[in-house]
Amino acid sequence: MTTPREATPSRRVRANGDGTVYQRKDGRWEAAGYVLAPGNTRKRVRVYGTTRKEALAKLTEKIATSNRGVPAPSAQGSVSAYLTYWLEAVAVHQLRENTHTRYTACVHQHLIPGLGKKKLAKLTAKDVRTWLNQLRTTCQCCARGIDARRDQPHCSAAGACCSKRLSPLTLAYIHSVLKSALEHAVREEEITRNVARNVRTGTPRPRRFEPLTADEARQFLAAARDDRLFALYELALRTGLRKGELLGLQWEDLDLRKGTASIRRTLQRTQTGGLTALPTKTRASERRIALPSECIHSLKEHREVQKRGATLEGWKDNGLVFTTQAGGPIDPANLNRRFRSLLERAGLRRIRFHDLRHSTATLLLEQGVELVVIKELLGHAHIGVTATVYAHVRLRLQCEAIDLLGRTLHNSAETQPDASADPPPCAPPVR
Known part of the structure; x- marks a missing residue:
């Protein structure tokens, strides 16, 4: 077998x-x-x-x-192609026009030259980190050819690099634009994760500003008393309204009898529409505020002057509170020039118009006003914004409180009775 x-x-x-x-x-x-x-x-x-x-x-x-339920990335194109699509099809419908313009400049000046050739699906956190480190140490005059286009070069074209580097705030802004674009790519399931979120750039220091002191604020109001827009400057300093909110204010928004103002819009200049009334910056910015009695009085006087001007030939009635002499809207850039001239006449140091808003919050904090009240007045979306921006004021108030406590304890020690003396009869118990 x-x-x-x-x-x-x-x-x-x-x-x-x-x-x-x-x-x-x-x-x-x-x-x-x-x-x-x-x-x-x-x-x-x-x-x-x-x-x-x-x-x-x-x-x-x-x-x-x-x-685990995570789909495979479907992106086959480059980072440049996706950023272009995101700007033209997504961001244009979600952002205000001026914000979209800044995003577009950021993408074309920094993101596409630095990361545009890489495949979107193969982009890594290391690529983003390496690019940010290079961007941090690169002279912008040399990288973007700015010096070559100047009439009088003073950088590489002149033989000496000026080392004009991007500020930490600008780097953080560029990084945030990239994170926003990649976050939408994740939502559309083009990529599985947002690699830009894994890169930490650090928290940049906020811009330092020098608000007006109480004496300087009084000096400013005194110098602006004879100005045609005195009511605007006084309203800005006493209520902290933004420049666009002041210029977009209409008479129908004011109730001078009750002493209130409803903030519903902001006036801005855009590339396509020129001077345009837009919704407020955030939903929290749409608010109603109480008007000080001084502002009510100056607004009434301003209205009477405006009524006399409306009888002149060529007047255009737009319903705006603050207008040009012909009744048209005031350009924000023109207001900035008038404000700088007013500061020079008053003999005050040069500050931004927005620093009037900072001056309002600083002076209120120094008077002991609660932070939540200032947040509602300024129209901040979160109280954390108010607390962060004006942290230096809170630190000064803490120092004053600590000094006050120190004086209290020091005085108590000096006036403490002698221990050898007999205690007072029927002393009340301390609970």
Whole structure:
């Protein structure tokens, strides 16, 4: 009787769904399998490695990610192509026009030149970190060719680099634009994660501002008394309204009998529409505030002067509280020039118009007004914004409180009665 041949051990077969692994003619190993794709579909992906183990490990990682419900990225284009799409199809509908203009400049001046050639799906946190470090140490005159376009070069074209680098605030702004774009790519399932969020740039120091002191504020109001826009300057200093909110204020927003003002819009200059009335900066900025009695009086006088001007030929009635002499809206840039001239006439140091808003909050804090009241008056979205911007004022108030406590304790020690003396009869117990 013949003995049957021993069965040869069969080749190991991978289970269904584990994919396939084989060696290519060029010597590399290729692994292929099905993973979850956007739209709750499945697609076949291929990975490569120098060894069978390496290719299998890459495929196993992708299948494990798919089993957790994370779809495979579908982005095939570059970072430049996606940023262009995001600006033209997404950001333009979500941002205010001036903000979209700044985003566009940031993308074309920094993001596309630095990261535009990389594949969106292969962008890593290391790529973002390396690019930010390079951007931090690069002279912008040299990188963007600014010096070559000047009539009188004073940087590389003149033989000496001026080392004009970006500020930490600008770097943080560029980083935030990239995070916003990649966050939308994650929502559209183009990529699996926002790698820009894994990069920490540090918290930049806020811009330092020098608000008016109480004496300077009184000097400013005295110098502006004879100005045609005195009511605007007084309203800005006493209520902290933004420049656009003041210029967009209409008479129908004011109730001088009750002493209130409703802030509903802001006036800004845009590239397409010129001077345009837009919604307030945030939802919290749309608010109603109480008017000081001094502002009510100056607004009434301003209205009487405006009524006399409305009888002149060429007057255009737009319903605005503060207008040009012809009744048209005031350009914010023109208001800035008038404000600087007023500061020079008053003999005060040069500050921004927005620093009047900071002066209001600073003076209120120094008078002991609660932070939540100032937050409502200024129209901040969160009280944390108010607390952060005016942290230096709170620190000074803390120092004053500590000094007050120190004087109290020092005086108590001096007036403490002698321990050898008999205690007063029927002393009340201390609870």
